[in-house]
Amino acid sequence: MKKLNLDWGAESNQRLNDFNMIDEFRLKANENSALYKENMKRYHDQRIDNPEFVVGDLVLLFNSRLLLFSGKLKSKWTKPLLVTKVLPNGAVELENSEGTRFLVNGQRIKIYLGNSKSVQGDFEAYYLD
Structure with missing residues (x-):
């Protein structure tokens, strides 16, 4: 049989070194993750x-x-709806063809790229001026 190493001092130091290496590895992984998230943002x-x-x-x-x-x-x-007022917080006031006005979030709208002649109703007057 092989002789067992019963030197408890050396074994405890080795175990502490292993724990420290694991902690260093975790810290490095957290730093890399934070850098990756920052770059992706x-x-x-x-x-x-x-x-x-x-x-x-x-x-x-x-x-x-x-x-x-x-x-x-x-x-x-x-x-298509007409923009009547743009607020600084990103909200936009819109008007429909019946003349009703309402507020919406600016993220819910996009610019209409169609012909102004294809739009029916009161909106033709705004683009014919």
Whole structure:
């Protein structure tokens, strides 16, 4: 039989060194994770497009209720609406063709890129001036 190493002092020092190495490894992993998250946040933030709306723009409003009961061919964007006021906190006041005004979050709308002639109702007057 082999002789057992019964030197408890050396074994306890070796065990403490192993624990310290594990702690160092964890700290390095946390630092690397924090750096990765910071870089990914910077990359993501660079690619965020914040459109600025101007009074008189035609926009489309996202209908979030259609996500629950969506049909294949239903559009999630409502007909063009007119921007009447832009608030500094990102909210936008819109007006529909009947003249009703309401506030929405600026993230729920996008610029309407269609022809102004294809828009029916009162909005033609804004683009013919």
